[in-house]
Amino acid sequence: MAKTASDLLIDTLRDWGVEVVFGLPGDGINGIMEALRQQQDEIRFIHVRHEESAAFMACAYAKYTGRLGVCLATSGPGGIHLLNGLYDAKLDGQPVLAITGNAFHDLIDTHQQQDVDLNRAFDDVSVYNTRIMGAAHVENATNLACRTALSYRGVAHINFPVDTQEKEGGERSARNVARHSAEVFGRSARLPCEEDLRRAAEVLNAGEEIAILAGQGALDAGDELVRVAEILSAPIVKALLGKAAVPDDSPYTTGGIGLLGTKPSQEALEECDTLLLVGTSFPYIEFYPKPGQARAVQIDVDPARIGLRCPVEAGLVGDSARTLRLLLPMLKRNEKRRFLEKAQDAMRDWWKLMREQSSRMEKPMKPQVVAWELGKRLSEDAIVSCDSGTIATWFARQILVKRGQKHSLSGNLASMANGLPYTIAAQIAFPGRQCVGFVGDGGFTMLMGEFATAVKYKLPIKIVVVKNNTLGQIKWEQMVFLGNPEYGCDLNPIDFAAFARACGGAGFTIEDPEDCGTILDQALSTRGPAVIEAVVDPFEPPMPARVTARQAAHFAESLAKGTPNRKEIALTILSDKVRELV
Ligand SMILES: Cc1cc2nc3c(=O)[nH]c(=O)nc-3n(C[C@H](O)[C@H](O)[C@H](O)COP(=O)(O)OP(=O)(O)OC[C@H]3O[C@@H](n4cnc5c(N)ncnc54)[C@H](O)[C@@H]3O)c2cc1C
Ligand SMILES: Cc1ncc(C[n+]2csc(CCOP(=O)(O)OP(=O)(O)O)c2C)c(N)n1
Numbered sequence: 001m002a003k004t005a006s007d008l009l010i011d012t013l014r015d016w017g018v019e020v021v022f023g024l025p026g027d028g029i030n031g032i033m034e035a036l037r038q039q040q041d042e043i044r045f046i047h048v049r050h051e052e053s054a055a056f057m058a059c060a061y062a063k064y065t066g067r068l069g070v071c072l073a074t075s076g077p078g079g080i081h082l083l084n085g086l087y088d089a090k091l092d093g094q095p096v097l098a099i100t101g102n103a104f105h106d107l108i109d110t111h112q113q114q115d116v117d118l119n120r121a122f123d124d125v126s127v128y129n130t131r132i133m134g135a136a137h138v139e140n141a142t143n144l145a146c147r148t149a150l151s152y153r154g155v156a157h158i159n160f161p162v163d164t165q166e167k168e169g170g171e172r173s174a175r176n177v178a179r180h181s182a183e184v185f186g187r188s189a190r191l192p193c194e195e196d197l198r199r200a201a202e203v204l205n206a207g208e209e210i211a212i213l214a215g216q217g218a219l220d221a222g223d224e225l226v227r228v229a230e231i232l233s234a235p236i237v238k239a240l241l242g243k244a245a246v247p248d249d250s251p252y253t254t255g256g257i258g259l260l261g262t263k264p265s266q267e268a269l270e271e272c273d274t275l276l277l278v279g280t281s282f283p284y285i286e287f288y289p290k291p292g293q294a295r296a297v298q299i300d301v302d303p304a305r306i307g308l309r310c311p312v313e314a315g316l317v318g319d320s321a322r323t324l325r326l327l328l329p330m331l332k333r334n335e336k337r338r339f340l341e342k343a344q345d346a347m348r349d350w351w352k353l354m355r356e357q358s359s360r361m362e363k364p365m366k367p368q369v370v371a372w373e374l375g376k377r378l379s380e381d382a383i384v385s386c387d388s389g390t391i392a393t394w395f396a397r398q399i400l401v402k403r404g405q406k407h408s409l410s411g412n413l414a415s416m417a418n419g420l421p422y423t424i425a426a427q428i429a430f431p432g433r434q435c436v437g438f439v440g441d442g443g444f445t446m447l448m449g450e451f452a453t454a455v456k457y458k459l460p461i462k463i464v465v466v467k468n469n470t471l472g473q474i475k476w477e478q479m480v481f482l483g484n485p486e487y488g489c490d491l492n493p494i495d496f497a498a499f500a501r502a503c504g505g506a507g508f509t510i511e512d513p514e515d516c517g518t519i520l521d522q523a524l525s526t527r528g529p530a531v532i533e534a535v536v537d538p539f540e541p542p543m544p545a546r547v548t549a550r551q552a553a554h555f556a557e558s559l560a561k562g563t564p565n566r567k568e569i570a571l572t573i574l575s576d577k578v579r580e581l582v
């Protein structure tokens, strides 16, 4: 029996090494579903509850494995649901292939049911975007889609009219010679040129107070970063997606930067005379050295990113690890060690403050206690996924990275709701590793149906839901950035532990900080999937390492304008500040 267009699609995906497709069926993709059913031993179909999750999963699969992530959705609404997760992949530079269905090929754009032009809808999100015109078009278009997603680290989209999916592959146009394209992916050595390396070394060797800012492009360059840090006597500051580039117990790192970063990182960037950027497009320009303050060198695999946010004198276009290895023998030891030592002293104080914030036994429980107790217990192979919200602050500061772990979230899109799908994708990709989500109650409720997916596939994921019954991040932003009383942020409480049990998983609740460690121990050692709801103080603010006068003034203004619960908020902040001073 001749192969259908859908069979050819699945064959081609298999040739590209695809092992998993995340998706949800529909009448616009039944042909593809049938091909997946027949080849289920070759490619695993993970059936999700919402297509947005499928796209987040494909993105996370790519983030955590370095391989192509694939998601599948039906025509119209199914495809539309994918979009947010696909933008996550686009903005965080992850290779993802999205496959969608369409109406019958000869009825497209004639006001059919679900007649949405997904090719137009996906135009902005994709680096490759095509519609399959017949079975003979499948192999070459799919080869190009996979190759383009991997080459440009972005989203490729294939839209497939429903009748075409079942067509057999006999007929081809005269020019379309069979098997004229290949599933080969050629890798570049990704190395900078000699002249740029010399210029970069000159700048770095002239520096005395040097800082390194490393991001997700340096995740595989941890050892090289530490060697450079030792030679240049330079603290390593980490952009959030580069959190796992260097473990937090390394004496060379000052942790994160930005509103949820550390004070020593901020001081390092404010005081350095030279900056080495490695694999980062850290977005907050106000945290970079002031114009004229520091000379800078940047390593990035994408030449278009060189000089994006910092006026660098030398740009090294290449892979971080390989480029640093070339640079290392050209660097001379910086004998002025004080800058690094000062950062190390400041980090001792920072950790003392973090430990204090995380060991408060008062009730309601402080969110920092949950993050700290969780972080301590995570194994060295843990993969930790977080959501957007105040939880990102606790994740950044209180969940310390151990060597070997992976940590991520929706970075540049900063979407809510990715945490649970990311954790599921991590567990699918690495069945033997500890996969943990650290999410807010707002983000979790958006896609919490996926907990049933984890139960269905017996994935032993652990999801810590930080329950403050509010969209905490926005509440604080309304007050601190604009000086307005909070509005529209309250969440009606849900019993997440009961929800987890209703799905067939385990549910735990932590309310008393004294019990936090014990309950986390129990939950982490549960065999199957579990939700741990941690009921926390909704008035605990995610304070920046240094509060500006403007932020303080706005905050006072919002209290004066009558923000709800202003007494509790003022008292919580006051006691936090006192704790920092004593
Ligand atoms: C609620 C919330 C708050 C946030 N607050 C902060 C904050 O305070 N601080 C913070 O840092 N982030 C914060 N973020 C995340 C922030 O928005 C950015 O996503 C993040 O800072 C970007 O990190 P990055 O520079 O490592 O990654 P990217 O922006 O993705 O940059 C990575 C760079 O590395 C390059 N690259 C990729 N691979 C390689 C390679 N092999 N070799 C060399 N180069 C390579 C890419 O071309 C790219 O330029 C927050 C996110 C959320 C959700
Ligand atoms: C899809 C999406 N919608 C809205 C936002 C804006 N936003 C950012 S954080 C946040 C609140 C998150 O609330 P929750 O998950 O409860 O975490 P918390 O801040 O309370 O820790 C909102 C609404 C967003 N980033 N993404």
Ligand SMILES: [Mg+2]
Pocket (backbone or CB within 6 Å): 389, 440, 441, 442, 466, 467, 468, 469, 470, 471, 472
């Ligand atoms: Mg919340």
